[in-house]
Amino acid sequence: MSVALVWFRRDLRLRDNPALQAAIEAGHTPLPVYIHAPHEEGAWAPGAASDAWLHQSLQQLDADLRARGSALVLRRGDSHAELQALIAESGAQAVYWNRKYEPATQPRDAAIKRGLREQGVHAESHNGYLLFEPWELATQQGGPYKVFTPFWRNALGRWRLAALTEAPSRLPGHGLQGLPLQALQLAPRLHWDAGFWAHWQPGEAGAQEALDVFTDGALNGYREQRDLPDRTGTSLMSPHLHFGEIAPWRIVHALERLRSAGRDADIDGYVRQLGWREFSWHLLHHFPQTSDSNLNPRFDTFAWAPPRAELLGAWQQGRTGIPIIDAGMRELWATGYMHNRVRMLVGSFLCKHLRMHWKEGARWFWDTLVDADLANNSMGWQWIAGTGADAAPYFRVFNPVTQAQKFDPHARYITRWVPELAGLPVKARFAPWLSPSLLAEQAPTYPAQPLVDLAQGREAALAAYHRCR
Structure with missing residues (x-):
């Protein structure tokens, strides 16, 4: 039976996998491979939280394949070169994969497909995403x-x-050797991700x-x-x-x-x-430029505030003095995730109250979110900043205090992630700086004042917007 490489990428599953299904239906013995090539992702190589999840997901995919008689072959390096080496080692006559859509990977995949076909190897891609x-x-x-x-x-x-397709019950063995998973260096050395896995179970199951x-x-x-x-x-x-x-x-x-x-x-x-x-x-x-540039060019002249490391660091660490913002940033650090409503609030605070460029937030989310996705991340931050397609108007500035009162009315979310405020009355947990004596007594380690006065930050943002307009 002929051999076909099934090149796994952003499709780490056996059910509903068009590339795997096509290889089987064509009568090939599928040889599952994963090639680690972050350098081919351009300026947006996966971040640390994504790598931590990927380590777990590849481990699970390999276990699922082994339970069916096969195994995942891991390689690292240039994708085209590694595919060529695998073809030479296995005698594969075909390569199947599911498409990726990032600006850096689309032309790479097109070049690989042309190169394989020119050498007489059947190359076929599918939509699995x-x-x-x-x-x-x-x-x-x-x-x-x-x-x-x-x-x-x-x-x-x-x-x-x-249509739905189930995972094959058995797959032929292949005997081809790959790298150990640890060689990809995806798992954090200091195990800062240990808290993630109480919340998540990576893999198809x-x-x-x-x-x-x-x-x-x-x-x-x-x-x-x-x-x-x-x-x-x-x-x-x-x-x-x-x-x-x-x-x-x-x-x-x-x-x-x-x-x-x-x-x-x-x-x-x-x-x-x-x-x-x-x-x-x-x-x-x-609009492939939108991962790095404003979709709306009018904002190319917008007066973003000069970067200030101490403000950005306080935002990243959940030390802004605004409880709903700090709760979101601490949830992100502890779990690799943040609730979508809170993502909008922390983004609006960064881009509008602090008037920092949306790319500062996009880069931090890219490194810390387990669901970091270039399209969603880019669109989300440009939506928040008002610079993208179908964006929230720039003059819509979320008030994090009233938003918290509306969507976390009992301050349960705030208290979970900012537990030092638990001794304050519920009403005081939304804006603790308005109760300075109580804050100093019950939560002396929490910032006494927010990074910016919310009214002043809003007015400065609106003034910059009007100048840009």
């Missing part, structure tokens, strides 16, 4: 969308879910468990509870989606089976969030 390819949906004029609502309307009009927990629990009332950070009101599927441990269409299939008169609104609300993921990749494909 998205509901729609980034180039599939276009405006009536044939251009890309910059506004979500018409994009999503078009998507729903062309809605066709891929962990993804399915997270989906089951969501459909049994947080899906009920999702639209009302998804903005409340003090409870599990969201799916927590984002890192599993990012690493391709579950296909988005499997999630939708699972939700569609649960439709009833009382759940349709929650299901539609969640599927719409998957639509934002699709929209972000659509934007990055058509």
Whole structure:
């Protein structure tokens, strides 16, 4: 039987894997390989939290393959060169993979496909990551969308879910040797990620468990509870989606089976969030500069404040003196994750109250989030800053105190992540600087004043916006 390399990348699963399925259906013996090549990711090589998750996910994928008689072959180096070496060692006649869509990896993959075909090796790529390819949906004029609502309307009009495919029960052995996982140097040496794994289970089984927990629990009332950070009101599927441990269409299939008169609104609300993921990749494909540059060029002259290391460091460490901001940044450091509503608040505070460039926040999230995704990260920060497509207007400046009072009314989220404030009355935990004596008595280690007066920070941001306009 002929051999085909199945090149795993951002599709670390055996179910619903179009590349693996195509290799099997073509009659090949699949040889699963993973090539570690962060230098080929351009300026956005994966961050430390992503690497920590990847280590765990590769370990789980290898275990899943071994349980079926195969194994994952690990290599590191230049992708094309390593594929050539694997072809020579195995006699493979074909290479199958699922597409990646980052600006740095798309041209690389196209060059690899051309090179393989020129030497007579069958090379085939598939969509294993998205509901729609980034180039599939276009405006009536044939251009890309910059506004979500018409994009999503078009998507729903062309809605066709891929069929589900189960993992093969057995796979042939291959005997090819690779590197030990430790050689990829993904796991942190100082084990600063130890706290992550009380919250997460990387791998395909962990993804399915997270989906089951969501459909049994947080899906009920999702639209009302998804903005409340003090409870599990969201799916927590984002890192599993990012690493391709579950296909988005499997999630939708699972939700569609649960439709009833009382759940349709929650299901539609969640599927719409998957639509934002699709929209972000659509934007990055058509506007690849948006990971580093403003999509709206008007903001190229915006008067960002000069970088100040002490302010940025206080924001990163959760020492701003504003409890909801500090709670979010501490949650991020402890778990590799932050609730979406709080992401908007910490981003708005950085970009507007402190008036620091959105790239400062994007880089920090990129290094510390386990679901760091170039398209979502870029779109999210530009949305917050008001510089991107379908963005929040720059003059919309979230007040973190009133937002906390609205979405964390009992200060449970604040108290969990900023426990030194637990001795204060609930009302004082939202703006403790307004109760200075009580703060000094109950939480002497917490900042006595916020980094910036919220009213003054807002006015400075609006003044800079008006000058730019």
